[in-house]
Amino acid sequence: MNWMLDAITWVLLLGGAFFSIVGGIGIVRLPDFFARLHGGGITDTLGAGLILLGLMFQAGWSLALVKLIMILAFLFVTSPTACHALAHAALSNGLQPQLVEPETQTCDEGQQP
Amino acid sequence: MTESTQFIVIPLLGLLAATALTVARMRDLWAAVMLSGIYSFLGACWMMVLDAPDVAFTEAAVGAGISTVLMLATLSHTSRTAKSRPRISWPALIVVIVTGSVLAYGTLDMPHYGDPDAPIHRFPSPTYIEKTEHDVHDMPNVVTVVLASYRGYDTLGETTVIFTAAVAVTLLMRIRRPEVTAS
Amino acid sequence: MRSFSILRVVAKLLIPYILLFAFYVQFHGDFGPGGGFQAGVIFAAGIVLYGLIFGLRAAQKVISVTLLEVMIPTGVLIYGGTGVICLLAGGNFLDYRVLDHHWGHGLVPHGQHLGIFLVELGVGITVSGVMIAIFYLFAARRQTS
Amino acid sequence: MLYGLVLLGVVITMCLALYRASQGPTVFDRMLAANMFGTKTVLLICIVSFLIDRTDFLDLALLYSLMSFIGMVAVLRFSKYGTFADVDEAIDQSGPTGKSLRDVS
Numbered sequence: 124m125n126w127m128l129d130a131i132t133w134v135l136l137l138g139g140a141f142f143s144i145v146g147g148i149g150i151v152r153l154p155d156f157f158a159r160l161h162g163g164g165i166t167d168t169l170g171a172g173l174i175l176l177g178l179m180f181q182a183g184w185s186l187a188l189v190k191l192i193m194i195l196a197f198l199f200v201t202s203p204t205a206c207h208a209l210a211h212a213a214l215s216n217g218l219q220p221q222l223v224e225p226e227t228q229t230c231d232e233g234q235q236p
Numbered sequence: 237m238t239e240s241t242q243f244i245v246i247p248l249l250g251l252l253a254a255t256a257l258t259v260a261r262m263r264d265l266w267a268a269v270m271l272s273g274i275y276s277f278l279g280a281c282w283m284m285v286l287d288a289p290d291v292a293f294t295e296a297a298v299g300a301g302i303s304t305v306l307m308l309a310t311l312s313h314t315s316r317t318a319k320s321r322p323r324i325s326w327p328a329l330i331v332v333i334v335t336g337s338v339l340a341y342g343t344l345d346m347p348h349y350g351d352p353d354a355p356i357h358r359f360p361s362p363t364y365i366e367k368t369e370h371d372v373h374d375m376p377n378v379v380t381v382v383l384a385s386y387r388g389y390d391t392l393g394e395t396t397v398i399f400t401a402a403v404a405v406t407l408l409m410r411i412r413r414p415e416v417t418a419s
Numbered sequence: 420m421r422s423f424s425i426l427r428v429v430a431k432l433l434i435p436y437i438l439l440f441a442f443y444v445q446f447h448g449d450f451g452p453g454g455g456f457q458a459g460v461i462f463a464a465g466i467v468l469y470g471l472i473f474g475l476r477a478a479q480k481v482i483s484v485t486l487l488e489v490m491i492p493t494g495v496l497i498y499g500g501t502g503v504i505c506l507l508a509g510g511n512f513l514d515y516r517v518l519d520h521h522w523g524h525g526l527v528p529h530g531q532h533l534g535i536f537l538v539e540l541g542v543g544i545t546v547s548g549v550m551i552a553i554f555y556l557f558a559a560r561r562q563t564s
Numbered sequence: 565m566l567y568g569l570v571l572l573g574v575v576i577t578m579c580l581a582l583y584r585a586s587q588g589p590t591v592f593d594r595m596l597a598a599n600m601f602g603t604k605t606v607l608l609i610c611i612v613s614f615l616i617d618r619t620d621f622l623d624l625a626l627l628y629s630l631m632s633f634i635g636m637v638a639v640l641r642f643s644k645y646g647t648f649a650d651v652d653e654a655i656d657q658s659g660p661t662g663k664s665l666r667d668v669s
Contacts, residue, residue, distance in 0.1 A: 147577035147579075150580060150581060156592050156593055159593060160596065166577060166604070171607055174610070178614055182614075193626060194606060194629050198606065204429045206599075207425055208425070211423060212644060213592045216644075248575070267594050270585065270591075271586065273635050274601050277602060280605065280609075281605055284613075285612055289452035289618075290454070293453050293623075293624055296624060296627045297457045297461050300602070300631040301460065301464035301631040302460055302550055302554075304635035305648075308639065308648070309648050311642070312647045376449075377449055377452070379452075384538045384539055385535055388502070391498075391542065392513070395495055395542050399495050399545055402552050405553050405556055409557065409560065426640075430637070440626065440630060444623075444627075452621065464634050468633075468634045471638055472637060472641075558647075
């Protein structure tokens with residue numbers, strides 16, 4: 124039973140670390156702001172979610188589990204909201220050419236109105 | 237701070253130095269505010285790794301929440317970009333280099349990092365920890381006891397300093413318009 | 420922030436928890452990390468978030484300037500008053516041990532505990548008042564240039 | 565061992581986010597990086613508190629997950645209105661401020 128929990132934790136934590144690095148590479152490499160939002164979204168939800176879920180399996184039935192659930196809930200509420208609000212603000216200011224990369228893709232790739 | 241967290245300290249310190257250099261080179265004050273927010277995140281991580289959660293708590297509350305708001309509020313009353321690119325002033329550079337190297341030389345005499353025989357581990361901390369066990373039975377957090385009880389005068393002074401700051405800011409920034417003094 | 424409707428909803432959801440967490444830090448600071456200063460800042464951050472989203476006027480309906488002007492000195496007075504009570508009870512200034520016998524054994528576990536509780540409460544009230552006041556003062560001025 | 569690997573992954577992500585925050589051509593890139601940095605801080609604190617087996621430090625992570633949102637909202641509001649004072653309803657509805665959001669440098 125214990126080794127099973129440990130195995131689940133290994134898989135979840137390593138998966139979380141993998142996805143957070145993937146998102147980090149995305150935020151560096153993708154060409155313009157609206158595309159970079161995807162990278163930010165991956166680390167904020169998938170990476171954080173998997174890592175916190177993995178830690179939950181180690182916490183057992185304790186106060187730490189409750190706190191981890193609360194952290195996960197807050198992160199799942201705040202960070203997509205922040206992403207959405209960022210996209211919204213960027214779009215409402217998007218009349219100006221603030222996407223300075225010369226090979227800018229079409230703006231409507233990552234927008235969520 | 238344990239053996240297992242040792243290896244993470246060096247990358248964190250490197251990131252702190254990189255962030256500080258970036259902030260110093262930044263002409264756009266708005267971006268500098270955001271980077272200083274990142275600096276405070278990193279600082280809290282570092283304090284957390286060093287096993288000082290109370291300091292990290294303060295850093296979290298002040299650095300991430302309030303200070304960004306207050307710095308942006310200040311920016312809204314001043315300019316958003318630094319005025320001009322400062323020239324290198326050679327006397328100042330020499331003074332900085334000399335002072336820095338003297339300070340670095342001074343650290344050579346300091347006890348090693350985490351040395352159990354260091355003065356701070358010999359004199360005040362063990363006595364406080366033992367005395368807290370005896371004086372205040374039901375308070376596990378020694379930091380709170382030291383701040384509020386053993387060093388109560390200090391904290392009273394700090395509270396008065398904050399009070400004075402509020403009075404000073406009120407005197408400087410207040411405007412007498414009916415919409416502001418909401419009655 | 421009229422056009423950020425999702426932000427408004429989420430902030431409404433979040434602000435009660437920030438304020439609740441401030442009280443948790445204030446009254447649980449003896450047992451875990453945290454204390455009066457941190458609690459005051461967190462409480463102020465909750466009000467500041469409300470002011471940022473719903474406007475300064477709405478925030479001043481919640482915590483008015485008059486209330487702030489009462490809060491800021493009250494905290495310092497609570498701190499100093501605890502010391503004076505210690506003096507009156509026959510001890511030194513801010514020496515909480517003398518509070519042991521004056522408050523009944525069932526009510527308060529320990530004089531030190533009571534003293535630290537009162538002092539932290541004073542710090543928390545002052546700090547939250549000061550932080551909110553500074554935000555109000557900076558936000559109330561319009562951009563001049 | 566496992567926690568160390570995950571910690572390393574989080575720190576690498578922090579480095580990447582810091583690169584974007586220092587290079588980012590627009591303020592929104594910097595904001596995105598700062599937001600990501602906040603999440604990574606929460607994760608790092610969680611992992612460290614499990615690593616040193618002091619799970620009561622999770623309060624700190626809880627605080628960070630609440631607090632980084634406030635900084636975010638402040639920057640958003642400032643980017644939209646340029647001031648924290650109350651704005652008129654007409655301006656509030658109309659959206660873009662007409663101020664250039666590109667960096668000067």
